[in-house]
Amino acid sequence: MNQPPATEQHLTSDVLAWMAAQAAQGYTKESIFDAMRAAGWSREVAALAMQMHPEGLASLRVPSLALPVSGRMVDAGDKWVEVQQLFQAPDVVLFANLLSASECRALIEAARPRLSRSLTVDTKTGGEELNADRTSEGMFFERSENSIVRCIETRIAKLLGWPRENGEGLQVLRYGPGAEYKPHYDYFDPAELGTPAILTRGGQRVATLIMYLNEPEKGGATVFPDLDLKVVPRPGQAVFFSYAQPHPASRTLHGGAPVQAGEKWIATKWLREREFI
Ligand SMILES: O=C(O)CCC(=O)C(=O)O
Ligand SMILES: [Fe+2]
Numbered sequence: 001m002n003q004p005p006a007t008e009q010h011l012t013s014d015v016l017a018w019m020a021a022q023a024a025q026g027y028t029k030e031s032i033f034d035a036m037r038a039a040g041w042s043r044e045v046a047a048l049a050m051q052m053h054p055e056g057l058a059s060l061r062v063p064s065l066a067l068p069v070s071g072r073m074v075d076a077g078d079k080w081v082e083v084q085q086l087f088q089a090p091d092v093v094l095f096a097n098l099l100s101a102s103e104c105r106a107l108i109e110a111a112r113p114r115l116s117r118s119l120t121v122d123t124k125t126g127g128e129e130l131n132a133d134r135t136s137e138g139m140f141f142e143r144s145e146n147s148i149v150r151c152i153e154t155r156i157a158k159l160l161g162w163p164r165e166n167g168e169g170l171q172v173l174r175y176g177p178g179a180e181y182k183p184h185y186d187y188f189d190p191a192e193l194g195t196p197a198i199l200t201r202g203g204q205r206v207a208t209l210i211m212y213l214n215e216p217e218k219g220g221a222t223v224f225p226d227l228d229l230k231v232v233p234r235p236g237q238a239v240f241f242s243y244a245q246p247h248p249a250s251r252t253l254h255g256g257a258p259v260q261a262g263e264k265w266i267a268t269k270w271l272r273e274r275e276f277i
Contacts, residue, residue, distance in 0.1 A: 026060070026204040026273070028245045031190040059244035062206045063162035063271050065093055077158040078151065084237075087227070090251050091242050094231065098159075098238040099152065099267075104213040106148050108265050111172035114139040118173060118181075123192035133182035136256070138173040143276070145169070156209060156269055160240065165275040166202065172213070175220060175256060175264040183225055183255035186270060187246035203273030207242035208252075210268050217262030226251040233264055 022032050036046040065074065065083065073080040082096040099107075115137040119128035144150040149170055157164040175181075186208045188195045210222055212233035222231040222239055231239045243250035256264070 025190075025196055026199050026246065027190040028059075028247050030245070030247050030249065034191065060204060060206050060246075060273055062091070062242035062244050063160035064091055064242065065240075066159060066161035074159060076155045078155055081155075081159060087229070090227075091240075092224070092227070092229065093240040095159075095238040095240065096234075097236050098155070099211055099213070099236045101235060103148060103152065104235045104265075107170075107172055107267055108213050110141075110146070110148075111139050111174075111265075115172075115174055120184075121188065121198060123189050123194045123198065126194035126197035133184065135179040136173040136175045136181060138171055140169040140171050143167065143169050152267075153269075160207070160209070160271070162207070162271050163275070166272045168202075168205075168270045168272065168276050171268045171270075173256075173264075173266050173268065175216075175259045177259055177261060177263070179264075180258040181256035183223070183253050185243070185246075185248070185250070185252060186254075187243055187250070187252075190246055201272075202276035204246050205270045206244070206273055207240065207271040208254075208268065209238055209240045209271070210266055211238040212236070213265035213267060214263070216259045216264040219258050219260030220264035221257045222254060223257050224252070224254045226253050230257075233266070 019032055022035070027035075033046050037043065065086070068074075069083055072083050074083055076098075079097075081098050083093060084096050085094040086092075116139065118131070118134050118136045118138040120131040120134055121128060141149045143164070144153060152170065153164050153167060156162075156167070173181075187205050188198050210231075212235055214235050215233055220233055222233070223229070224241075231237075241252050241254070243252045256266075
């Protein structure tokens with residue numbers, strides 16, 4: 001985007017079309033504002049552009065707890081799941097008994113022979129990279145790869161009112177002693193060059209569900225530094241959080257604290273805006 005000196009700037013239809021295209025790709029209002037500023041637009045003009053183009057720049061639709069909650073229990077289709085705690089802004093839900101003990105064991109045993117050192121999505125290129133901040137080992141199941149995986153996916157879809165097709169394949173992670181996942185966001189940073197390619201597979205990530213498959217002897221909590229929240233892993237329990245804007249304002253910074261003794265196994269489900277292909 002080229003633009004005239006600040007004194008002569010005005011919003012052309014080209015600029016508005018560019019903004020609409022950015023918004024359609026999942027870029028937020030904040031990131032479009034930042035991109036305009038970085039490209040040399042004055043603060044006044046960028047702010048005016050925000051006012052002129054509110055459509056499409058609003059928050060993304062996100063999954064949430066499918067009501068009603070009866071007592072503390074929610075009907076997840078094939079079982080009732082207990083809601084232990086609910087937080088708002090951001091929406092965080094702690095679940096008990098989301099998975100049974102035998103489901104936890106089955107996921108661990110099916111994943112164990114397929115583990116390899118965890119990669120993270122590289123938003124600079126759209127590929128995957130080894131990341132020193134993430135020292136776990138992991139694997140992905142295909143969506144509905146087997147009956148247990150399919151049953152869990154269906155339960156999650158019902159619980160969160162979000163189509164099963166919008167989920168990435170279930171990921172299982174194992175952290176050995178000392179392993180950790182430093183605080184990070186799960187959404188794809190709209191400012192990175194590789195992000196548009198990643199978004200073609202189902203749009204942004206809009207929510208995360210971390211399910212605990214075992215209990216480490218010591219350490220390994222999931223921490224949310226902005227919320228002063230620490231979730232201690234217990235088998236079958238889970239933590240859900242959503243982010244309507246792929247921006248730190250979502251306050252969804254989180255990480256897996258180092259495992260101090262024993263090992264930690266989790267299954268993570270990431271939910272996308274649209275069907276994940
Ligand atoms: O290990 C944890 O508790 C956090 C995992 C996580 O943040 C992720 O898989 O994206
Ligand atoms: Fe994460």
